[in-house]
Amino acid sequence: MDNDQVAAILDEIATLLELQGENPFRCQAYRNAARAIQQMEGRLSELVAAGKLTEIRGIGETLQEKITALVISGRLAFYDDLKSKIPTGLVEMLRIPAIGPKKVKALFDQLGIDDLVKLKQACEEGRVASLKGFGAKTQQKILEGIAFLGQAGDRVRLDQAEAVANSLLEGLRGCAGIIRLEVCGSLRRRKEIIRDIDILASSKDARPVMKCFVSLPGVSQVIGQGDTKSSIVIDKGVVDGRRFVINADLRVVDDDQFPFALNYFTGSKEHNVAIRGRAQSYGLKLNEYELVGAKGPVRCRDEGDIYRALDMDYVPPELRENTGEVEAAVAHRLPKLIEKQDILGTFHCHTNWSDGSASLEEMAMAARKLGLQYLGIADHSQSLKMANGLTPERVHQQQAEIDQLNSRMSDFTIFKGTECDILPDGQLDYPDDVLVSFDYVVASIHTHFNQTLEEMTARIVRAVSHPRVTMLGHGTGRLVLRREPYKVDMEAVMKAAAKHGTRIEINAHPFRLDIDWLACKRAKSLGVGLVINPDAHATQEIAHIGYGVDVARRGWLEKSDVLNTLPADQVAKALAAKKAGK
């Protein structure tokens, strides 16, 4: 077993122990170990072979034995035992907001409820409300929670789908006879939530390609296998307390048909309808196989040729939602979208001074290795005790360490920032004399999520209007497929941000991707500057910037719309200007 698999099992053990009512610290120990393994560099198997597992902080004698068993044999009797004792439905029940291990256990012990279906029924019959420790409101919340989970249903996050797609592509590249190969569908359009994976290949002979596809490693079920289309299921087991199952389709066409099929299967459906309409107005017919008119088929070697044949500019996949891109492509007024390599640095990163896992220096080195010129450190502020937020005294110490690191590097700059909590009344978590010591301030909300729309809007408007605030962090607080955004009038927030020259972050963490692409588009039209931040809590998370660029591209953003496309010296000037109130 590799690092990720072991970490996943340790995490699952923690959950199962919680459901058994185990000592919470014992459960936490398993979670800590899982996290340590996930974030370690190098292979777990090498440490096992060297007998050096206990050198990892959070792994002692007992876990060493268990991890060794997992790495070597792939099995652990203790884990199998736990799983056989605890119904998997209980793990699913944990996903309901406001329901934790104690409540799940009570429901199971007292009512025999061991899955969401039985829970829903018990709530509807009013049996849950009469349980000790439960009441009418809890019962109602459970019902609402189940409804929310139903919506989240069979969809997965972009990063999860991408990982599966990449391994399928890698497998397919080993199959003989493939000429061209691309991912299409919503994954190619880089939507933040994906329902299934669409892959397109061209080949002279589809059959062996299909055969190769359905026998790739990781395929848990073959739904269909034909000459042009095959469908498989990938089952990753329980991930984050949810069964992670995703469908993947492969279509194989002749190489002549490839551009048309690619365009068709990339979608969106609405975009396809719009360009088919345009083809019609040219007396042409466009489908997944060809573009054809009275004089016969129009030869197209790639997608660009299709758009050109319709007198349009090439429309990047991220824009294909029929929200104005067709008209813009006709008028040759499409934006020149921002690209990953335009990003020269970033601002919202955590270190082990608060709740990150890496040191200042490790984060800086990792950023430099990614080709960035600068890195902004924004650890949590003092009131966020659970994340080890920095007191003014520790802020001072951290800034001294940053000065020292900066003096040793000529080709890289660390900017001093903070992710300062926005308190319930909209005040900031540091007084002005502390705020002024930072190069920049990211203001974010981490508490009191359930204020009314008016309260929350006033709170955030007040924060973005504060002269010391440089940018707003994760604007709506949503967690992809996990938590709804809090109630806030983003329009009002954006207008205040525009008025005060405060930027709004695109949080590039694939769990957040907040603000989303639609809000991005709106922000740009309101004249709000944007900035792409990874919210990295570990060195490898800095690369999440790419997901933020995806959001920005879907939001029609160009290089000039995003602060961290500026080189270090110009960014320093921009931050100083904002600080000076210019």
Add this chain to the structure above:
DNA sequence: GCCGTTTTCGGCCCGACTGTTTTCAGTCG
């Protein structure tokens, strides 16, 4: 279950909110 030590047992992040209670347990971040 880990860690550290005034070294083998006690602390482990902790405060706020919610809905349930009648003084507090569970959940969340």
